[in-house]
Amino acid sequence: MVEIPQSTAELAAILETPVDLNFELPDPEDEAIQENEFNDRIEYAWKVCDRFDLQTDIWRGRIMRAVRDREKKGGDGRGTGFLNWLKSREITKSQAYALIQLANSADTLLEAGQLDPETINNFSKRAFVETAKSAPEVQKLVSEAAQNGSRITRREVKQLADEWTAMNSELLPEEVKSKAAEGTLPPRHLAPLVKELEKLPNSHLSQIQREVAESPDVDTVKQLTTDARSLAKYLDAAAQVQTLRNSSIDMEMALDEALRLDCLNTAADLVKQATQLEQTVAKLYTTWKRLGSLSDRLYVDTGASNPHLRSLLTCLETLTNEVIEVHLDDAGERTVRLKVIDS
Template sequence: MAQVPQSTAELAAVLQEPVDLNFDLPDPEDEGILEYDFQQLVDNAWLVCDRFDLQTEIWRGRILRVVRDREKKGGDGRGTGFLNWLKSREISKSQAYSLIELANSADTLLAEGKLSTDAIRNFSKRAFVETAKSAPEVQQLVTEAAEKGDRITRREVKQLSDEWTAMSSELLPDEVKEKASAGTMPARYLAPLVKEMEKLPEIHLKPLQEEVASNPDVDTIKQVTSDARYLAKYLDSAAQVQAIQASSLDMEMALEEALRLDCLNTAADLVKQASTLEQTVGKLYTTWKRLGSLSDRLYVDTGASTPHLRSLLSCLESLVNEVIEVPLDDTGEQIVRLKILTDSNS
């Protein structure tokens, strides 16, 4: 009878020998094997790798958490020891905290009794991460399926999440919920609609709800989802455009006209691009001022003994002057010139 390792040191010694994962993979050129049997064999092998990977990543996250917490208690307060530990093992900081988050999620689900240790084996790694990020109600649905022995992939998590979103939302009319409950309206079409409607103020919801209630079919759901998306983009962008806020424009009336002409998507993109342009101009001005300040400072610090630094400043004159010149292509035949004019209060 094989002796079971009694400590992590003994276990590590055992694992010095490579694990022999000798799968009986099918021959891809074997025309005698049925497609169903072929898929079953490769799916089973993939599932083993997925489970092994998930368990390993959870334990790596727990190890990293222990090292980090130890450093917090006795380190220099800047996490230098933890970062050096990661560096010696060629682990990035973002990767480390992603693993710690995974371990925290696993421990939370286990501690709350939502999931047993054995049931974790039924998850793919990505499915487990998605479950950990889901709403508590979705976690309950997923873990119940895992406890029953169902294989859980990201597709199952998304399906259960969509179903819960559709059935629990108060934004969807009863006519649509009834069709979803009966299975005649796939939840995957309703979840995106709910997410877009959640971004809208109540005043804009009623027309959308009336539309899907009167025509509770897939094509209508898709169209209303698109309308809700553009409407949210329109309202969000319009609130950020200073040129609009400083005017007496009635945005609601402009919206009604866009809806009447069926050009809401164009209007939404228009105000979105206007918002982007204003933000870009603000960032351009700030960068231009900073560049000019640095240029002036370097000019004061240089002289005849630093001809190359002076040449650098000369090269950048086209960017620090009142008129900025930037070529649009490598040939220099197309040049954009921007003249920055500010009022006396700037």
């Protein structure tokens, strides 16, 4: 007999607790019911449904995970059996994996000891997933909040994660952490800044850290978050542009000039668009070669007795020749011509 983990057994006991779904909802037309009483009764019914829905979906996710894993071990290796099982129950693949993720999140929190099974009813489904993705320290904060009776939604998880980030990130100067601790600098503004700073190399951190330490206020944090995002985008895109890699341009000096002229965001968008253009050209070339190859093959396989196929090939010559012509509007008043030089 398979031994049931203690945490799972405890959770099972909770799920076996009957839930009364036979509510006496307030009459929306009864003017004798005060607004507060009406809202309280509606909120109670909603929370019970939400709790029942969460508990049911965790077990549905576990069931589907078991079916999927069984199929992986003894099936055809393509998951056909699992997909057929879902189809017979009118469950889409995306729905199934969302529930499996929910079950995985619940099990992760239980096994790590970060979740008291008795507090499961205080969570929303999305809060489970977000909590499982969080750092262990954040999981502990969320668990403590749930044990204190707080209703845990994804918003609460994000708020606690932001607070932990603001107080513990090594990328933020002490002046900023002090303001956050005092409550004069909301953590929700600092978390995005930390996220952007994590993308930057050490050589580009000091200037931003110095500026935020000198003016630890909301407006400065927002502006530096935007600057850090543009800087990260610039550095990432510049490293991908082949045209720039093959040149002698000093990208760091170009970056300094963009910063001095306060046009970093424009420069970042410029190199990003250059990256996309290079990728588009490469894809265009391979598609053009493929189209020409298919046209040649079809031409060989057809003859004068197949006039319609020959007409098709003739019409497509504007796309298979060295000069590609494409109309930019239905009327054909604007045309773009690209010459492909295969060297």
